[in-house]
Amino acid sequence: MAVIEKRVSEHGTIAYRVMIRKKNHPPIYQSFRSEEAAELFVKYKEDLIDNMNAFEVPLNERITIQQLLEMKLDDFVENSRTKQDHIFIMNRLLEIIDKNKFVHQINFDEWLEIAKVLYATDVYRGGKNEACKRKMAPKTLLKIFNHISSSFSYAHEKGINLENHAIKVIKCYIRPLIKNMK
Numbered sequence: 309m310a311v312i313e314k315r316v317s318e319h320g321t322i323a324y325r326v327m328i329r330k331k332n333h334p335p336i337y338q339s340f341r342s343e344e345a346a347e348l349f350v351k352y353k354e355d356l357i358d359n360m361n362a363f364e365v366p367l368n369e370r371i372t373i374q375q376l377l378e379m380k381l382d383d384f385v386e387n388s389r390t391k392q393d394h395i396f397i398m399n400r401l402l403e404i405i406d407k408n409k410f411v412h413q414i415n416f417d418e419w420l421e422i423a424k425v426l427y428a429t430d431v432y433r434g435g436k437n438e439a440c441k442r443k444m445a446p447k448t449l450l451k452i453f454n455h456i457s458s459s460f461s462y463a464h465e466k467g468i469n470l471e472n473h474a475i476k477v478i479k480c481y482i483r484p485l486i487k488n489m490k
Contacts, residue, residue, distance in 0.1 A: 309328070309329050309330070310326060310327065310328045310329075310350040310353075310354060311326070311327045312324055312325070312326055312343065312346045312347065312350065313325045313326075313327070314343070315339075322341070323339050323340065323341060324339065324340045324341070324342065324343050324345075324346035325337070325338075325339050325346075326338045326339070326340065326346050326349055326350055328350060328353050328354060328357075330354070330357050333357055336353055367467075367468050368411075368412055368468050368469050368470050369410060369412050370410070371410065371411050371412070371463065371468060371470065372407060372408050372409060372410055372411065373401070373402070373405055373406075373407060373408075373409050373410075373411055373414070374398075374402060374407035374408070376411050376459050376460070376463055376470070377394070377397075377398040377401070377402075377456075377459050378398070379459065379462060379463060379466070380394060380455075380458060380459040380462045380463075381394060381395070381398075383462055393451070393455065394455050397451075397452050397455045397456070398455075400426070400452070401422070401426075401452070401456065404422055404425055404426065405422060411470055412470060412471075414473065415473065416473045416476055416477070419473040419474060419476070419477045420477050420480070420481055423449060423453065423477050423481055423482065424481075426444065426449055426452060427444055427446070427449050427485075428444075429444055430442065430443065430444070431443075431444045431448065446482060446485035446486045446489055447486060449482050449485070450478065450482045450483075450486065453474050453475075453477055453478050453482055454478070456474040457472055457474040457475045457478065459474075460472040460474055460475070
């Protein structure tokens with residue numbers, strides 16, 4: 309919405325003050341010496357604002373994997389074991405996948421490949437030497453993907469609509485691994 313206000317100064321000078329207000333945009337104020345210039349300015353700026361909205365990238369296409377995982381960190385109690393686990397998992401995951409990759413670009417097959425890479429990674433229990441090196445347990449992989457999936461759920465609660473491929477990996481790959489171990 310735009311308003312053009314005619315103002316006359318004490319010296320008799322005429323000015324046209326423009327005020328443009330649009331939802332979700334800061335107000336724009338400008339003064340002109342002619343009414344025609346003020347009207348052209350209004351038309352130009354309103355069209356520009358309307359066209360800018362057409363090029364706005366949806367929020368779910370601007371979230372990187374690192375942002376997704378960090379968003380969930382704020383939900384944990386400070387210095388809790390769960391928060392420490394989440395930080396460890398986040399760092400482990402970011403060793404495998406580019407932290408700046410947009411989440412919506414990671415499809416199910418890529419998440420499945422990430423799960424397989426993580427599962428093939430050796431873990432250390434009790435120390436960082438060869439005697440303590442073990443193959444990752446499927447339940448550990450499940451814990452990692454539960455944290456990832458909870459990050460997707462948290463983002464969804466905040467209004468960011470992302471497809472939760474992590475939960476699909478749990479259902480299709482990790483749960484059968486656990487079932488076969490029994």
